[in-house]
């Protein structure tokens with residue numbers, strides 16, 4: 474489907490009894506020990522590792538407090554859990570030079586998502602299959618992620634529903650169904666475009682919103698929405714809430730949560746993804762841009778190093794399920 478790094482991995486679990494013996498062998502054998510603690514206590518140590526392409530990198534993962542998880546962004550490596558008192562040895566072999574982000578996959582605390590580090594893989598880049606580093610769509614479209622996005626006044630009587638849209642018996646013309654149109658338009662813009670079409674002359678305003686729902690749902694599949702949902706539950710719900718209301722357990726304001734303050738977060742509440750006014754002034758390109766670039770100093774992490782591009786779009790598609798009815802079957 475896409476360029477996901479393939480990393481050969483061997484995972485070994487050591488029982489407590491042989492840990493000490495193994496540790497001695499380790500120091501002689503060129504193994505890198507990585508300690509994990511909650512971010513307030515240091516996160517990954519070290520958080521910067523250098524290795525060579527096609528050479529095995531031996532890591533010993535050790536948790537010094539709670540259960541953490543080790544994973545590498547944009548790769549097919551299965552996350553490895555690290556339990557306190559049970560060091561885990563893994564061997565990774567990278568077949569492409571580059572900079573890889575490793576991160577924690579267990580919600581170990583409010584700052585969990587700050588547990589990130591870098592593995593630099595050195596090697597001959599001339600042999601690398603070209604990455605074709607495409608620039609993110611929000612840059613191509615000159616979307617300013619730091620500007621507050623449009624919060625349009627909407628003449629909405631009900632939440633737009635894909636199912637009701639299908640009942641109108643109107644097939645939106647191909648131009649609305651192109652991927653380019655969907656990615657670069659806000660639902661509010663699409664409503665304006667569809668409202669001015671001759672085929673919608675006899676529709677009331679709510680019915681035109683139903684057409685917007687139809688166009689948005691045509692841009693995705695249930696399979697992608699399922700992928701998006703899984704990623705959302707794993708990475709986003711802790712802040713944004715399982716129902717997208719911005720009320721996840723870690724969406725505390727800083728006054729409630731001194732450790733957030735101490736890490737320099739501004740206490741910004743995540744938005745309510747169910748609120749059409751919040752969502753309908755944003756294009757998929759803008760939402761995806763915020764996901765991959767993240768943090769405007771607000772506590773919204775950046776995910777560009779962790780999610781593949783396809784995953785970031787699957788998540789973007791999924792976010793609309795909160796403000797469009799029957800977006801997902």
Ligand code: HEC
Pocket residue numbers: 586622704705708709710711712713723741742743744751752755760761763764767768769771772773774776788
């Ligand atoms: C640590 C808490 C936290 C996590 C985890 C988190 N977010 Fe956020 N997110 C926020 C906050 C706070 C904001 C609001 C401030 C802002 O826009 O920068 C936000 C804003 C956003 C926005 C911008 C919405 C808009 O209308 O501008 C999107 C989109 C978003 N998050 C998606 C995600 C996705 C997808 C994930 C998971 C991959 C995620 N977030 C994980 C805290 C979080």
Ligand SMILES: [Cu+2]
Pocket residue numbers: 540541542577578579580581582585588
């Ligand atoms: Cu963690």
